[in-house]
């Protein structure tokens with residue numbers, strides 16, 4: 366009962382922070398945990414990201430949406446030190462973060478997950494979790510470091526890992542190779558692993574993509590839990606049903622820019638957002654049933670392909 370009250374209060378506090386905010390790109394928030402200025406990332410002639418200003422409200426669940434290729438993942442990569450911005454500054458909790466490498470960003474309390482899950486398949490679930498405690502870095506780094514790292518293993522890390530695995534209902538898989546997990550279980554593992562550093566800001570890149578419907582609700586519940594536990598969540602998602610279900614505020618990107626912000630209930634009727642999705646020749650974000658239909662189509666196509674292959 367007490368936990369429920371807290372959850373309601375946190376949601377209410379987040380919504381209160383957004384009440385009466387202008388729907389303009391870059392609108393200042395009452396208590397931002399992340400403040401971004403003039404972040405630019407170019408790939409040759411293509412400007413993938415050009416964000417003038419954006420703020421993420423502490424304690425909120427904020428969705429980052431936008432057509433394919435809008436620059437959402439690239440933006441995440443800049444902020445979390447997985448790629449180097451051509452220019453720009455950003456602060457996390459008032460601390461400047463540009464140029465800080467990924468594992469240090471993570472240890473400072475700002476973690477992200479990947480659109481394509483990065484669970485190391487030849488390591489066990491528990492080993493993946495332990496690596497999470499060190500923040501995130503390239504696989505080659507871990508390979509080089511593994512032997513020394515395991516020797517210095519601390520019980521506290523294992524204990525925290527086990528706690529999280531239980532919370533995410535992965536405790537039974539503890540000793541299994543991450544490679545043997547289903548897509549949805551990998552997403553859960555990645556979220557659990559991100560929590561090893563006890564972050565304040567969790568950035569999720571399409572946490573629900575490719576997850577079967579049975580696990581979707583569980584994942585959504587875990588995202589809501591993060592806020593209940595006092596964390597701030599910024600997540601990328603195409604499915605508007607999910608965005609409406611869990612987010613307090615929506616930031617919209619198109620062609621590298623933040624083009625609009627607003628509440629989840631009304632954001633899709635914003636002219637600028639409609640234009641952006643039409644202009645990108647991209648269908649409007651999918652509803653749950655549309656998504657399912659597309660999945661079935663893709664599965665059927667794949668099955669047909671396999672059948673054709675085996676008949677050769």
Ligand SMILES: Nc1ncnc2c1ncn2[C@@H]1O[C@H](COP(=O)(O)OP(=O)(O)OP(=O)(O)O)[C@@H](O)[C@H]1O
Nearest residue numbers: 408411413431432433434435436437438439440480
């Ligand atoms: N390493 C790279 N080299 C060259 N171009 C890139 C690279 N990474 C991304 N891009 C380009 O930058 C643009 C933004 O890509 P990004 O993946 O950030 O979009 P997104 O909003 O995450 O899209 P989606 O919703 O499909 O995941 C795209 O045009 C993409 O092709």
Ligand SMILES: [Mg+2]
Nearest residue numbers: 437438439480
């Ligand atoms: Mg992306």
